[in-house]
Amino acid sequence: MKFRSVFDIIGPVMIGPSSSHTAGAARIGRAARTLFGRLPQRVTITLYGSFAKTYQGHGTDVALVGGLLDFDTDDERMVQALEIARESGVEVTFIESEEVADHPNTARLHLEDDQGDLEVTGISIGGGKMEIVELNGFELRLSGSAPALLVTHHDRYGAVAKVATVLANHRINIGYMQVSRKEKGLEALMIIETDQHVDDQVQQEISSLEDITGVTVF
């Protein structure tokens, strides 16, 4: 089920004018910001399909940047997001792609600063809902409607079981899980949606496990 909550349908509360091109775009930007963990210094945003054709009229550019500034969909500062980003020293570049993406409302965001970079592809699936479909080259499906744990690890036997054991010990139930890898035996990514919130202590415990290279709570 793509839509799980009644508030996916009656909601979000948002600044107009378009749920897919404004609110969904803001949520993609905000997800990228959360995954990056801090305000980026440089951002390159590539727009595909309907996003590329109509972004100016819908404020898609404004909304994506608003999300990168950590604004929620109903934040009234959204309208000034481009100016606020400029004042905060964030350099934003937009590219309109002619390439055909799988989904008509697709945006690829490349975030960077002196400490590192991150590439995220998001799709806006309607009514303000979005999904992150690619993260640093890993294919995934992340909606943000349930708490999720993103764990990068060496692609080796036992890694999944170790993480699942830590969660079980803390009585955290896994609602949905996927494992993605670029190539056998190299780096892999686990996406674990949980029914309960994952706190810092659990996060620490997972990062200290053998073969685990990174943990992000989303």
Place this chain on the structure above:
Amino acid sequence: MNFRTVAELVELAESKGMPISEIMIQKEMDTFNKSRQEVFEQMAGNLDVMEKAVRKGLNEQMKSHSGLTGGDAMKIRTYMTEAPVLLSGRDALDVVSRSMAVSEVNAAMGTVVATPTAGACGILPGCVFTAADRLDSDRETMVRALFVSGAIGYCIANNAFISGAAGGCQAEVGSATAMSAAAMVEMAGGSPSQSAEAVAIALKNMLGLVCDPVAGLVEAPCVKRNAMGGAIAMVAADMALAGVKSVIPTDEVIEAMFRIGRDMPVSLKETALGGLAATPTGRAHERRIFGKSAE
């Protein structure tokens, strides 16, 4: 408490002797481990945002950034007090003016609730506040109406689509109209199966509607489609309450909407490449607004 289709929803409600709103509230509580109060208050908050948007659009001179829309809701309000005869009647124009008011607020980058989308955000508030006036409903009934429409939207979104880019205007304004019709049936004391009939009747009259906004903006014809969506929802609710049944069952109408949306060319799905967007006047507005024309 689980359902995937409108038929399953109605079956669940009728077997338990509960209204559709109650099924949706309990499903939300189960799925997200939330209390009844939490779920109810979040929805009540959405109703408050809708009420503010209705009031703003009816009382303030709205103007969108492009200048394409704004001020029509107020125009209808004035007409309602001055015209010697109202051809479609006071109730119809109440729902029309309120639906337009919210849609105009949205186009002017005001705050709205997406129901199910921002492009169709006028219809549900227009319907719920107008029905509440007629029926003298209390706040709880109005909040419950939002849960009914949410339950229907949930079925449509998971079995078809709710965005113009994916399925055309039938998926947006069509879904909102169907959701609102079902909500008003419960407000008026109708049964869950009457709500389902209202969905089918309303959605059937929206099938095939394309998404062809001028310059790609959620303005023209969106604001007026919200107005007419409100009017259709109200009539569909009355028809269902009168006992009129759809020949094609509700879930099959939703499936038909899905297949029609699939078959619809990309030029008519929110790309501003066809329909009204591609008319000489549509193109002229586009050039005026952006200083260029989409190829």
